[in-house]
Every structure is written in structure tokens, then in C-alpha cells.
Amino acid sequence: MLTTALRATPSATSSKSFVRRLEACGGVAAAEIAILEAALHAPETYRAGELLHPPRPGAPPFFMVSGWACLARLLDDGRRQVLAFLLPGDGVGFDLLTQSRESTSVLALTPVKVQRVRQSLLGEITGCPGVNRALAVASDQQQTRLIDQVVRLGRQTAYERCAHLLLELHGRLAEIGETQGDAFRLPVKQEVLADALGLSLVHVNRTLQQLRRDQLVEVHGGAAILKDRQALAATCEYRSGST
Amino acid sequence: MLTTALRATPSATSSKSFVRRLEACGGVAAAEIAILEAALHAPETYRAGELLHPPRPGAPPFFMVSGWACLARLLDDGRRQVLAFLLPGDGVGFDLLTQSRESTSVLALTPVKVQRVRQSLLGEITGCPGVNRALAVASDQQQTRLIDQVVRLGRQTAYERCAHLLLELHGRLAEIGETQGDAFRLPVKQEVLADALGLSLVHVNRTLQQLRRDQLVEVHGGAAILKDRQALAATCEYRSGST
DNA sequence: CGGTTGGTTGAAACCTATCAACGGTTGTGG
DNA sequence: CCACAACCGTTGATAGGTTTCAACCAACCG
Numbered sequence: 001m002l003t004t005a006l007r008a009t010p011s012a013t014s015s016k017s018f019v020r021r022l023e024a025c026g027g028v029a030a031a032e033i034a035i036l037e038a039a040l041h042a043p044e045t046y047r048a049g050e051l052l053h054p055p056r057p058g059a060p061p062f063f064m065v066s067g068w069a070c071l072a073r074l075l076d077d078g079r080r081q082v083l084a085f086l087l088p089g090d091g092v093g094f095d096l097l098t099q100s101r102e103s104t105s106v107l108a109l110t111p112v113k114v115q116r117v118r119q120s121l122l123g124e125i126t127g128c129p130g131v132n133r134a135l136a137v138a139s140d141q142q143q144t145r146l147i148d149q150v151v152r153l154g155r156q157t158a159y160e161r162c163a164h165l166l167l168e169l170h171g172r173l174a175e176i177g178e179t180q181g182d183a184f185r186l187p188v189k190q191e192v193l194a195d196a197l198g199l200s201l202v203h204v205n206r207t208l209q210q211l212r213r214d215q216l217v218e219v220h221g222g223a224a225i226l227k228d229r230q231a232l233a234a235t236c237e238y239r240s241g242s243t
Numbered sequence: 244m245l246t247t248a249l250r251a252t253p254s255a256t257s258s259k260s261f262v263r264r265l266e267a268c269g270g271v272a273a274a275e276i277a278i279l280e281a282a283l284h285a286p287e288t289y290r291a292g293e294l295l296h297p298p299r300p301g302a303p304p305f306f307m308v309s310g311w312a313c314l315a316r317l318l319d320d321g322r323r324q325v326l327a328f329l330l331p332g333d334g335v336g337f338d339l340l341t342q343s344r345e346s347t348s349v350l351a352l353t354p355v356k357v358q359r360v361r362q363s364l365l366g367e368i369t370g371c372p373g374v375n376r377a378l379a380v381a382s383d384q385q386q387t388r389l390i391d392q393v394v395r396l397g398r399q400t401a402y403e404r405c406a407h408l409l410l411e412l413h414g415r416l417a418e419i420g421e422t423q424g425d426a427f428r429l430p431v432k433q434e435v436l437a438d439a440l441g442l443s444l445v446h447v448n449r450t451l452q453q454l455r456r457d458q459l460v461e462v463h464g465g466a467a468i469l470k471d472r473q474a475l476a477a478t479c480e481y482r483s484g485s486t
Numbered sequence: 487c488g489g490t491t492g493g494t495t496g497a498a499a500c501c502t503a504t505c506a507a508c509g510g511t512t513g514t515g516g
Numbered sequence: 517c518c519a520c521a522a523c524c525g526t527t528g529a530t531a532g533g534t535t536t537c538a539a540c541c542a543a544c545c546g
Contacts, residue, residue, distance in 0.1 A: 200534065
């Protein structure tokens with residue numbers, strides 16, 4: 001069955017997902033990778049539902065090792081807006097977007113493993129030209145996705161928003177080898193999707209069903225399959241990497 | 244009458260609005276200001292409705308001298324999403340958000356005057372530690388406003404969105420001395436507000452009227468007055484500068 | 487087994503968009 | 517000076533998309 005097939009997804013290529021991500025963002029010398037790895041603390045783990053940013057305001061940046069998290073803002077009356085999804089390999093706290101802000105929090109959506117940068121060696125990292133450039137590219141992608149998010153919320157229908165987000169997640173997961181063709185694990189509740197898409201839980205549910213009825217996607221049991229990526233992309237004007 | 248009173252707003256303090264902005268973003272030495280000014284081309288002007296970014300992909304960054312512009316993305320079917328407003332004093336092209344992107348354009352909303360940075364002297368500028376830091380602060384504010392935009396579009400009602408945006412604009416204009424107490428010029432069509440707020444033109448009109456009926460704001464003839472800033476801020480959970 | 491969680495469904499109310507028309511203002515040319 | 521067109525704001529009626537409330541179901545777990 002689909003769910004079982006996708007349950008365990010051992011990282012294929014490199015041992016560390018963030019290494020793969022950085023390499024995808026531009027040539028990083030092997031020597032630099034070594035420096036980087038030496039500058040990291042041992043992995044920390046968080047449970048789903050835990051907040052992992054605000055604890056310490058001046059907390060050092062870290063890399064997502066495994067699991068899903070999100071950047072979110074909470075409103076006083078309980079409303080919540082997910083600003084961005086944080087996937088394995090993503091750096092958090094390196095760029096402006098993910099830097100600690102009082103009104104913004106990082107929330108673990110699944111069990112999450114991260115590796116923080118040693119405060120004392122932060123300079124070492126930003127000193128590496130290759131790593132530095134890779135981080136800048138990653139930051140640029142992050143920024144591009146935030147713009148996409150604005151467009152989705154402001155000017156796209158529920159149907160388009162869902163399609164667009166699913167394509168974005170597929171694209172990002174593909175980069176770190178966490179897809180099987182058109183299928184990927186989607187370990188988030190529909191409630192979280194709703195808070196990312198600016199919709200109600202119920203409406204996300206119905207919209208996903210509509211996409212399924214149209215033979216475009218299949219979302220079930222924590223996994224998604226994009227049955228017709230091209231048609232999906234046409235529906236929502238999706239541009240991979242977003243030009 | 245209100246409109247006439249606000250028509251001409253001679254910049255009060257410094258001659259250059261971007262100098263004021265940068266100084267507001269952190270102490271910049273007088274010597275650095277001189278270097279900066281020397282690195283700028285003569286002012287260029289654009290008419291309302293003109294696109295001033297995409298013309299040249301590798302175009303140098305510039306400062307807004309006067310007038311309003313916006314960063315927008317156009318969808319294939321004509322839908323448009325305004326990502327950010329660009330006001331006098333704002334730097335465009337210095338940070339990731341405003342850097343040239345294929346899918347994103349900079350549109351003059353009023354007659355606009357800008358000063359580009361001389362390509363050859365770009366290094367001089369980014370070499371100044373003070374200027375550099377000030378630009379970083381400005382970039383951070385820009386980013387914060389983009390996050391606010393996501394929250395507005397995703398999780399606020401039309402009423403709240405309007406209130407929030409008006410407060411943001413008032414705050415930014417106040418920083419550059421373009422407010423008269425609670426009043427300020429708002430030289431944009433409701434259609435533009437609609438594209439920024441993710442609403443229809445008609446609904447923006449009605450929502451502004453509702454705000455007026457509630458004695459919170461007055462929007463007329465290209466000008467706005469915030470009659471009760473505190474109540475407005477409470478309505479939409481506005482945080483100045485956004486913590 | 488009962489309780490909990492997350493997904494699904496239905497009906498109704500609400501918000502917002504769309505369509506269409508009107509009015510005021512401005513600028514222009516006869 | 518007036519007629520006219522163009523533009524922008526305004527208003528009403530209607531349709532449609534979304535939310536809310538409520539209930540039900542299935543899977544999972546102690």
C-alpha cells in the first residue's frame with residue numbers, strides 16, 4: 001500500500017541532507033564541508049508540536065537534519081499563519097527570514113532532528129566562500145518561496161493554492177531525495193495545510209478531494225502522489241524554483 | 244480642504260529622503276554619506292504606470308527619491324499581486340526581495356524619481372560599514388513587512404487588512420517626514436490597494452467606507468487620516484516596526 | 487473497550503467577487 | 517465656454533466561494 005511504501009525513506013545519496021542541499025546550491029569544496037561539519041553540535045531532537053525557536057532569542061542558527069517544521073506567526077485570538085515549511089537540509093537562522101523574531105516561531109510538525117552551529121565557530125562558517133555563497137543561494141530560494149506564498153494567498157483560488165503548494169513541496173523534497181517519482185510523504189495534518197494556505201481545515205479537505213476527482217493528485221495517509229504534474233503546474237502557473 | 248493641504252509636502256529635515264532613511268536605520272557617518280552621494284547617478288524620472296525594473300536585468304540598485312512605486316507579480320490571466328510598496332528613501336535592488344527577478348516587476352504608481360548607483364562604485368558603498376549596516380537594517384524591515392503581508396492575506400479579514408496596511412504606510416511615511424500628524428497623502432488608486440490586499444476593487448471601497456463609518460479612518464481624494472490610531476492598531480493586531 | 491485523533495460530510499450563514507450602472511471630476515478640443 | 521471622453525470612486529443586486537457549526541466515521545492506542 002502507498003502509505004507503507006513511503007513510510008521509511010532512508011536518505012539516498014549523502015549521509016547529511018544539508019550537505020546535499022548546500023551542494024545543490026552551488027559548488028562547495030570538500031574541505032569546506034569538513035569545516036562545516038566540525039562546527040556543528042551534536043543533533044538535538046524535538047517532538048511534534050514543540051516550539052524550537054523562541055526558547056532562546058539569540059539562539060545560534062541550525063540545520064534541519066530530519067523531520068518537518070514550519071515558521072509561523074500566531075495571532076492573539078488563536079489564528080495562525082504558516083509562513084514557510086522547513087524541510088531536512090534547510091538552514092534556519094542564517095537568513096533574515098528565519099532569523100529569530102519575537103512575533104514568529106518555529107514549530108516542529110513531526111519529530112525533528114536538528115544540528116546547531118557552535119557559537120564560537122560561526123565565523124569559521126561564514127568565512128568559507130563556498131559555504132557562504134551556498135547559504136546565500138538557499139536564502140534567495142527561501143525568499144522566492146515567501147513571495148510565492150504572498151501570491152498564493154492574495155490572488156489564487158483554494159484549488160490553485162493547493163496545487164501550487166503541493167508542487168513546491170514535491171520540488172523541494174525531490175532536491176533532497178525524499179521523493180519516489182511523483183510520490184512523497186506529506187506528514188502534516190490538514191489543519192497545518194489550512195494555516196499555510198489561508199483556508200479553513202474543512203475547505204482544504206474538500207479542495208484536495210476535488211483535485212483527486214480531477215485525477216491530478218492523491219493525498220492519503222500522510223502521503224501525496226502528483227498524478228499529473230504538468231497539468232497541475234498549468235492550473236496554478238507554477239514555475240519550479242520560481243523564475 | 245484636506246486634499247489641498249496635503250498636496251505639496253516639501254521634505255522637512257534633510258534634503259535627501261534616503262539619507263534620512265539610512266540614518267534612521269543606524270548611525271551612518273557623515274563621511275560615508277558623502278561617499279554614497281558621490282556614487283549615485285543623476286536622478287531619473289518615470290511616469291505613473293511605467294515599469295522601472297525589468298528593462299535591464301542586471302540593472303544597478305537605486306534609491307527612491309520621490310513618488311510611490313510597488314513591487315508586483317503579474318499572473319498570466321491578468322491577476323496582479325502587489326508584494327510591497329516602495330516609498331521615498333527606500334533602496335531597491337540592494338536586498339534579496341527587491342533584487343531583479345524575472346517574474347517580479349517594479350511599477351511606478353505615481354511619477355517617480357530615482358537615483359541609480361554607479362556600477363563602478365557599487366563596491367565603495369558596500370564597503371562602508373555604516374552604510375552597509377544601515378542597508379541590512381532596511382532589508383530586515385522590508386522582510387518583516389513581507390511577513391506581515393503574508394499574515395494579512397492569509398489570516399486577516401478585509402477590514403483588518405485595510406487597517407493594518409494603512410497603519411504600516413503611516414508608520415513608514417512618518418519615518419521620512421511625509422505625514423502631518425495622523426494624515427498623509429495616499430496617492431494610489433483603490434485598484435492598487437485591492438491588488439495589495441488580495442481583495443476586489445469594489446470590496447476595498449466598501450471596507451474603507453466601513454472604517455470611516457466606524458470613525459477610524461478617512462480616505463478621500465488621495466489622502467488618508469487615521470482618526471484613532473490606537474483603536475485601529477487594536478483591531479488588526481498591528482505592531483509598529485513589527486516585533 | 488473507550489477515548490482520542492484526524493479525516494470526512496452536510497447544511498447554513500457569511501464574506502467577498504462579479505456584473506452593471508451611475509456620478510463626479512478632470513482634461514481636451516471644437 | 518461647452519461637449520465629450522476618460523478616469524475613478526460609488527452603489528445595488530446577485531452569484532459564488534469559504535467558513536462555521538455539527539455530526540459521523542475510521543484508525544489508533546492505552
